[in-house]
Amino acid sequence: MKNNSGIAREKGTDLLQVRDLHVEGFSDERWHPIVRGVDLSLKRGEVLGLIGESGAGKSTIGLAAMGYTKPGCRITQGSVLFDGVDLLSMTEARRRRLRGSRIAYVAQSAAAWFNPAHRLLDQTVETAVAHGIASRDKANSDAIDLYRRLQLPEPESIGFRYPHQVSGGQLQRAMTAMAMACRPDLIVFDEPTTALDVTTQVEVLASIRRIVEDFNTAAIYVTHDLAVVAQMADRIMVLRHGQTVEEADTRQMLTAPAQEYTRTLWAVRKLAKPEVQTHDHILSIDNVTAAYAGRVKVLVDVSIKVPRGRTVAVVGESGSGKSTLARVVTGLLPAMSGSISFDAKPLPLSLKERSKDLLRRIQMIYQSPDSALNPRQTVEEIIARPLEFYLGLKGQQRDRRIAELMHMIEMDESFLDRLPGELSGGQKQRICLARALAANPELIICDEVTSALDQIVQEEMLTLLMRLQRELGVSYIFITHDIATVRAIADEVVVMHQGKVVEQGLKTEILTPPHAAYTELLLSSVPEMDPDWLTTLLARRKNQGIASAAG
C-alpha cells in the first residue's frame, strides 16, 4: 500500500474510472441525492482513501464502484468503468461474475456481514467455488494460507468456527481473507476497523496493509478517521454532501490541506482543557467487585474517586468493565462487595434502596440516543418527564424550565413538538443531555456519548458539556475509548483493563510517560496523523518485543 521500503512501488495502468456519478436514496416518500457528480480514478495496486462525515456518501461511492447500490438507492447518472467496461450498463449476470472474483468488499461490522449460519471457511471459499475459480479442496487450502498471512490464530482450524465464536478483530481479518480468496483486482474496504478497539485496530490495519501490498491489490479505503486513512492510502479524497471537496496525495493532504472543511475534520484533536486538581470528592467508589448473574467477575476490586465539579474520564477497550462501572454507580447492577459513598454519605448499592432524591442527583447519558429516547414521545414530553417526576413541576413553572433547558443545550424551542426521529444524531444527544439536566443532578455519567457522532458534532457536544460544567458545577464520569476526547475534557483519568484499574491520576500524569505497560499499549495504539506512524510503531514494537493484544 504505502511506500514503506523506500522504493517507489510501480503503479499499473488505470483499473477503475468513475465518471460523474449520481446516486439517490429513497426516504420520506421521495428521492434524495446522496452522491452528486463524483469522479474518481484508480490505478492497479493503488489505494485511495475516501474520507468524510457520515452522510457524505463515501460508503455509497464504495458500493457504486462495484456497480451495487443498497436496496432503496439507485444510480441515476454516470459511469463506472472497471478495466475498461462499464459496470452500470452490463447485464446483472456479468456483474455477478465480476463481484467477489475481481472486485471484493470488506464491511465495517464483520459480525453483521458474516452469515451467522455458516462456518467461516465455507463463507471464505464460497465465491471461488461458485465462480468455478478453484476446486473446493484447493480453495480450502488457499483460505488457510490467507488466514495464516493475516495472522489469525490457529489458521488450520479457525475456519471451522462460526462467526459468533471468534472476536471482532479476528472476524475483520477473516473477512479480508474472504475478499482476497479470488485475488481480486480491487477491494473496497468500508470502515473495516471503526468498530474495533484501538489496540486491536493496529493489528488489523497492519494485516490488511501487508496483504494488499503482497498481492498488489488496488483498494478503496472508506473511513471517517483521517489518522487511519493516513496509514493506509496513497491518495486521499475528501467528500462532503456527496461531492468531492478535494483530492491529493496523502502526505500533501496532511501537510497542506487546501480546503477549510478539510482542516475542520480534525478540529477535535486540538480541543484541550487545562486540568484542575481538587480534593473535594462527590463520589468515591471503594473496592467494588461486580458480576453479571453467575458469570465471571466484570469488575474486580475497583476504587475510583470523582472530584466535585470536575470530569473523570474512564478509558479502556471493550470488555474492560467501563460500562459495568456505570451500571454499578447508577445501581442498575448492585455491586457484590465494596462500598460507594456519594456526597460523603454511603450510597445504597441497589437502585431499589435509593431514595427518589438520590436517584435525581445521579443521572446518565448513553452512547446511542436512538435507543435511549422513546421514539413516540415529543422532545417536550421527554424533557418534562423528569421535571414532573423528580421536582413536581407543573403548568407555567414546568414550561419555563423546559425553555431554560432548551436554551442551555443551545436548541430552539421550535424543536419541542418534534419526535426524536426528526432530529439529527447530535440534536438527539443534546435532548438526552437536557433530560439529564432537568433533574438538577450533581453527577452525570456519560457512557461513550460522543462515539456515534461525527468529528465536528463531537466537538460541539464536548464544548457544550464543558460550558455546562463551568456554569452548573456538575461532575462528570466520562466513559470513552477515545484518547482525543480525554484530552479535550478530562481533569482526571482512570485507565481500566479486564475489570481492574490499571492507573489513575491527573490527566497530565497519565498521558505523559512513563506509563504503566497497558497504558503505554493503549496510548501508542491511537493512530496519529503522521503517515509513517504505523510503520514506526510496528518496528518499535518488534524491537521492544511488546506483547501485542491479540485481535
Place this chain on the structure above:
Amino acid sequence: MLAKRAARTADGAPLGIRMRVNPVAKTVLQRLGFGLITLFVVSIIIFSAIAMLPGDFAKATLGQSATPETVAALQHEIGLDRPPIQRYFSWIGKMAQGDFGSSFASRTGYRRTVAEIIAPRLYNTMFLAVMTALVAVPLALGLGILAALYRNSWFDRLVNTVTLTTISFPEFFVAYMLAFLIISRDTFAGTQFAESLPVWLAVSINWTLNVVPKFPTLANINDQTPFWEHVWRAAMPSITLTLVIVAHMMRMTRAAIINMLSSPYIDMARLKGMRPMVIVLRHALPNAWAPIVTVVAFNLAYLIVGVVVVEVVFVYPGVGQLMVDAVKSRDVPVVQACALVFAATYILLNLIADIISIATNPRLLHPR
C-alpha cells in the same frame, strides 16, 4: 456446576465438548419438563370445564321419565357420585399409567374401554393429517421460497391472492365448494346455466371439469379399507385442509425470508456474486427456520385437533367427530381423553418446533 468444576481440572478438549452438548440438552430437557407441567395444568382445566358442563350422563341416557332412584343408581355405578377432586385424581392417576378408563357406555359384562373407542378414530385422524402434511408443508415452503425470490412479481401476487382467498373462506365453505365442483363434473351439461352459455364455452367448461378426477365426496372408510383406497377416499378432506393451511405457512415462509433479505450478510452474498436462488436458499433460509417451524407446528396441530368441521362435511370418521358425539351423549371419559390427546399433540408439536429452532441456531448449538 459440577460439570464446570470437572472441566476446570481437565484439559481444553473435554471442556469444549461439554460446553457444546450441555446447553442444548439442558434446554431440550427444560422444554420437555415445561411441556409436562403444561399438560398437567391442562388436565385440570379440562376436568373442571367438563365437570361444569350442564346436565349429566345418567340423566341424558335415561331420559326425562327416569326416576331419581334409577338416576342415582346409574351415577353410583359409573362413579359420578364421588367428589370431583377424588374423581380427578383417580382419572389422572390411571391416565399416567396409560389406562384411559372405560366409557360410560360400558355395562356390567360389556366393558368398552376409552382406548379401544379412540384408537381407530385417532388412526384415521393421523392418517388424514400426515397425508395432508406431506403435500401441504413442501408446497407451502416451495411457494413461500419462490414468492420471496420473485417478490412483487406477478407470480408473488398471484400466489398471495390465491392463498389469501382460500384462507379467508370458512373451511366448510371451501369443502362444499370442492364437493360442488366434483358434482358439477357430471351434472354441469344439463343445467340451465350451461344452456344459457354459448356452446363453445359450455363445452370447454365441461371439458375442464372432466379433467378433475372424480374424487369421492363421501370419505366413508372403515378398518377394512385398503391403504390406497383410504388415500383415495380421504382425498377431498385432504385437499380442503391443504387449501386452508397452505396460506398461513406459505406467507410466513415468504415473510421470514424477506425479513432476512435486508440483513447485511445478504448484501455481502450479493457482493460476493451469488445467484439470487443461492442467496435465498443458502443465506436467508437457514436463518429463517425458527419462525417458519413455529407456524408449521401450529398448522400441523390444527390438522389433528381442528378438523372436526371438515370431518363432518365429508363424513370422515376421525377423532373430532367422536369427541362431538361423546359431548352430546355426556360420555365424559371419552371427552376427557380426546381433549387430553389434543393438548398433548399441541404441546409435543410445539416442543419439536422449539428443538428445531435450537438446532438451526448455531449460536445455541455451538456456543463460544
